[in-house]
Amino acid sequence: MPDIYIKNTKIYYNNSLQPAEIIIENGKIKKIGKDFRISSSDMVIDARGALTLPAGIDVHVHFREPGMTLKENWYTGSCSAAAGGIATVIDQPNTVPPTTDRRSFEQKLKLARNKSIVDFGINGGVTGNIEKLKELWRLGVTAFGEIFMAESTGGLNINDETFEEALAEIKKLGALATIHAEDEKMRLELEQLLKDDVSYEYHSKVRPNACEASAVQSALELISKLQVRAHFCHLSTLEAVGMVRKEKYLAKRDDKKPLFTCEVTPHHLFLSTKDWERLRAFGKMNPPLRGSHSIKALVNGLNDGTIDMVASDHAPHLESEKDLDIRFAPSGVPGVETLMPLMLAAVKKNILLLSRMIMVTSRNPAKAFGLDLLGKGKLEVGFDADLMIVNPRNLQPIRAEMLHSKAGWTPFEGMDAVFPQYTLSRGEVLWTEECINAKPGRGNFLEGGGKKSKEEYEEDDENSEEAGSD
Numbered sequence: 322m323p324d325i326y327i328k329n330t331k332i333y334y335n336n337s338l339q340p341a342e343i344i345i346e347n348g349k350i351k352k353i354g355k356d357f358r359i360s361s362s363d364m365v366i367d368a369r370g371a372l373t374l375p376a377g378i379d380v381h382v383h384f385r386e387p388g389m390t391l392k393e394n395w396y397t398g399s400c401s402a403a404a405g406g407i408a409t410v411i412d413q414p415n416t417v418p419p420t421t422d423r424r425s426f427e428q429k430l431k432l433a434r435n436k437s438i439v440d441f442g443i444n445g446g447v448t449g450n451i452e453k454l455k456e457l458w459r460l461g462v463t464a465f466g467e468i469f470m471a472e473s474t475g476g477l478n479i480n481d482e483t484f485e486e487a488l489a490e491i492k493k494l495g496a497l498a499t500i501h502a503e504d505e506k507m508r509l510e511l512e513q514l515l516k517d518d519v520s521y522e523y524h525s526k527v528r529p530n531a532c533e534a535s536a537v538q539s540a541l542e543l544i545s546k547l548q549v550r551a552h553f554c555h556l557s558t559l560e561a562v563g564m565v566r567k568e569k570y571l572a573k574r575d576d577k578k579p580l581f582t583c584e585v586t587p588h589h590l591f592l593s594t595k596d597w598e599r600l601r602a603f604g605k606m607n608p609p610l611r612g613s614h615s616i617k618a619l620v621n622g623l624n625d626g627t628i629d630m631v632a633s634d635h636a637p638h639l640e641s642e643k644d645l646d647i648r649f650a651p652s653g654v655p656g657v658e659t660l661m662p663l664m665l666a667a668v669k670k671n672i673l674l675l676s677r678m679i680m681v682t683s684r685n686p687a688k689a690f691g692l693d694l695l696g697k698g699k700l701e702v703g704f705d706a707d708l709m710i711v712n713p714r715n716l717q718p719i720r721a722e723m724l725h726s727k728a729g730w731t732p733f734e735g736m737d738a739v740f741p742q743y744t745l746s747r748g749e750v751l752w753t754e755e756c757i758n759a760k761p762g763r764g765n766f767l768e769g770g771g772k773k774s775k776e777e778y779e780e781d782d783e784n785s786e787e788a789g790s791d
């Protein structure tokens with residue numbers, strides 16, 4: 322008997338929307354067909370008028386635990402994800418303490434295992450801790466970073482020398498480096514120059530397009546020099562899209578797979594410098610809001626394959642912290658719950674095709690972070706039944722009151738969105754009828770590619786001791 326039988330739905334298959342039924346057993350998609358006529362099942366979902374899509378994978382969230390649980394914790398963050406159609410997240414290391422060694426990793430893992438309702442990966446932080454990266458990789462971090470080339474929340478930014486050393490070590494491990502690319506030297510200089518600027522746009526001026534472009538350029542050079550696999554977080558500028566397009570073109574011309582992937586956030590796609598006055602410090606994030614030329618380039622880049630995926634950079638801060646002068650408020654905006662709903666609304670508005678939307682929110686993030694090997698990212702027999710069921714006609718304005726993040730506000734207030742009717746993770750309904758339906762701690766830890774068993778670990782240590790005694 323199937324665990325769940327979804328009937329009267331449509332799925333995107335063979336380049337079009339097709340009527341379908343889905344049978345889920347033991348958390349996996351067991352069968353996809355047209356007319357199973359199942360008579361008994363633990364649960365039947367009649368999805369008349371609705372689409373069933375792969376649930377979103379958000380490779381960039383800051384769930385703030387340990388250490389900043391007033392802003393968010395693993396339960397509230399993961400509920401926010403589930404209510405927005407996201408069933409997998411990857412958490413960033415700028416918590417307190419930062420996730421930079423075994424102890425802090427294990428502390429976070431335990432908290433996440435006890436509280437998360439969605440499956441999760443944990444990234445390893447990169448500071449001066451080069452000698453700790455191997456251990457973090459063996460413990461199962463998904464990737465390294467975001468590696469901060471410039472100051473952002475948590476103050477984990479590193480200098481050029483450490484950055485190169487870190488990338489070299491990550492290459493040695495065969496791991497993935499994820500990069501927050503902004504030029505810290507340029508930012509510091511501009512901070513001096515603009516010290517009397519009291520405009521709302523100050524934050525966009527102090528981290529201008531050139532600030533991202535310069536860092537992306539030097540990161541691309543290092544990636545190529547060291548041949549390390551990398552991923553650019555939250556690209557936001559026309560210039561960066563141009564550089565990435567060129568590099569990808571050159572790789573293709575030479576019949577090579579590009580060494581890197583990149584993401585864009587919904588706030589860089591759907592908000593702009595025009596929103597400064599309305600949002601004030603609620604629109605402050607790194608990299609900052611951009612002008613209309615960059616937005617056009619990001620949309621084009623997302624459509625033509627230059628940009629690989631959308632990620633939220635969910636970075637909640639309290640309303641009281643944001644309700645300050647632009648210079649003093651912390652950077653970051655919540656967004657895990659509104660990512661899929663905004664992207665679905667964008668499909669409705671013909672900003673991108675449904676097929677591309679599915680690709681950039683599930684398959685591509687899964688592939689880039691090795692989650693496809695763990696059954697994530699595709700609505701196909703044998704994959705995890707991580708699904709969202711949505712009625713595309715349900716366009717509604719985003720309201721902060723409906724959201725589940727502890728932040729309690731959203732920069733997307735009033736904007737059109739399509740929220741899911743159901744979110745399923747491994748065949749369990751997490752979200753339906755506007756209610757969370759899952760126990761804290763049901764989320765699984767998704768081990769990264771370097772994870773070793775205890776035995777392998779000890780064996781490896783013995784070998785390195787032997788090597789050391791030679």
Ligand SMILES: NC(=O)N[C@@H](CC(=O)O)C(=O)O
Pocket residue numbers: 383415467473474501605606607608634636637652653654
């Ligand atoms: N994006 C932000 O402005 N802030 C993020 C950190 C980051 O991604 O840079 C945060 O953790 O608050």
Ligand SMILES: [Zn+2]
Pocket residue numbers: 467473501554555607608
């Ligand atoms: Zn960042």
Ligand SMILES: [Zn+2]
Pocket residue numbers: 381383413467634636
């Ligand atoms: Zn971030």
